[in-house]
Amino acid sequence: MSKNIVITGTSRGIGFELAKQFAEEGHRVLALSRNTEPLAKVNHKNIDFISVDLSNETDLNGAADFVDTNFKSVDVLIHNAGYLVNKPFETLTKEDFLKVYDVNVFAVAALTQKMIPLMSDGSHVVTISSMGGIQGSMKFPGLAAYSSAKGAVITLSELLAEEYKERGIAFNVLAIGAVQTEMLEEAFPGYQAPLQPNEMAAYILNFALTGNKFYNGKVLQVSSTTP
Numbered sequence: 001m002s003k004n005i006v007i008t009g010t011s012r013g014i015g016f017e018l019a020k021q022f023a024e025e026g027h028r029v030l031a032l033s034r035n036t037e038p039l040a041k042v043n044h045k046n047i048d049f050i051s052v053d054l055s056n057e058t059d060l061n062g063a064a065d066f067v068d069t070n071f072k073s074v075d076v077l078i079h080n081a082g083y084l085v086n087k088p089f090e091t092l093t094k095e096d097f098l099k100v101y102d103v104n105v106f107a108v109a110a111l112t113q114k115m116i117p118l119m120s121d122g123s124h125v126v127t128i129s130s131m132g133g134i135q136g137s138m139k140f141p142g143l144a145a146y147s148s149a150k151g152a153v154i155t156l157s158e159l160l161a162e163e164y165k166e167r168g169i170a171f172n173v174l175a176i177g178a179v180q181t182e183m184l185e186e187a188f189p190g191y192q193a194p195l196q197p198n199e200m201a202a203y204i205l206n207f208a209l210t211g212n213k214f215y216n217g218k219v220l221q222v223s224s225t226t227p
Contacts, residue, residue, distance in 0.1 A: 003027045003209065004071040006063075006115060008054060008107070009081030011035035013181035014128070017201035018078065023047045025205070028071065032063055032111075033081070054081055054107035064114035074118045076208045079108045079127040079153070084186050086142045097145045104149035109156060121168030124212040125160070126204065127153050129175045131223045138226050143187060150175070154219050161217030170212035174204060177223025187227070194225055 005022050009015040010031035016038055019031045023046035031039050031049040039049045050066060052059040067074060083103035085096045108127060119125075131137050133150025140147075154173050161171040178184055178193035179200045185191075203222065211220075 003075035004030075004067075004073055005076045005078070005208070006030045006032065006067065006074055007078045007080055008032045008052075008111065010049065011038050013183065014179060014197045014201050014204065015078075015080040017198045018080065018204060019047055019049075020044065021198075021201050021205050030063070030067060030071065054111065055102040057110070060107075060110055060114050063111070064118070067115070067118055071118070073120060074115050075123055077112065077115050077119075077123075077125045078204070078208055079111070079125070080204075081107065082128070082130075082146075082183060084143070084146045084183055086146075086187055088142060089144045092145055100145040100149050101152070104146070105152045105156070108153050112160065116164070116169070119167075119169050122212070123169045124208055125157070125169065125171045126208045126211070127157050127171070127173045128204070129154055129173045129219070131175050131177045131221060131227070134175050134219070134221060137221075140187070140227060146187070158217045158219075165216060170216040172207075172211055172215050172217070173219040174207060175219055175221050175223070176200060177221075178225050178227050184227075191227065 005027050007018050010019045011033040019029050022029045023044040029047045032052040036049045036051050083100055085100055130150040132147035133154055157171045157173045179195045180193040
């Protein structure tokens, strides 16, 4: 059965592959990203896209209005967008932290608030976090803002799972390890990951459609290597 899927961060990497794979399986996708050109070139009948700055309230309202008008409901919301600053801790500014938290934490909360009224029993919110956000995992210099933000959304999801369980809306987190994306190159220049974006996207797609039957308020560590 066709589902209504909303995905952030769809201009490249895992998000781009996710939008294509959901569409190819017959689901209706709303792709939210500042750069819509890559998916415009794909030109798939099941993909709608809006240029959205996730830190902009007006843009988020526009996305919610689009869903309300065209989709009527949301079955799956995938918070995939990420922003990374890689620099020594002592050189990080408050602005650096705010930029990272704007995309990785505040936008996740704000977009979820907009989409919750359009969700019903059986809906699934999946947040893509990172192994760097897992308590007790190996940490890497230069990623203080990014990893701490990825830890924050884990706690946020756990709390929302409890707050919305009576409505049947599930919240889960996938803390992923190394995937060969542009963001990985920014964090670990030259490192070769064991997984390609299309492979991780296939895993996330399946989890987004079925994982809420088995999990709620959980964090799954999807990583075979470190980093």
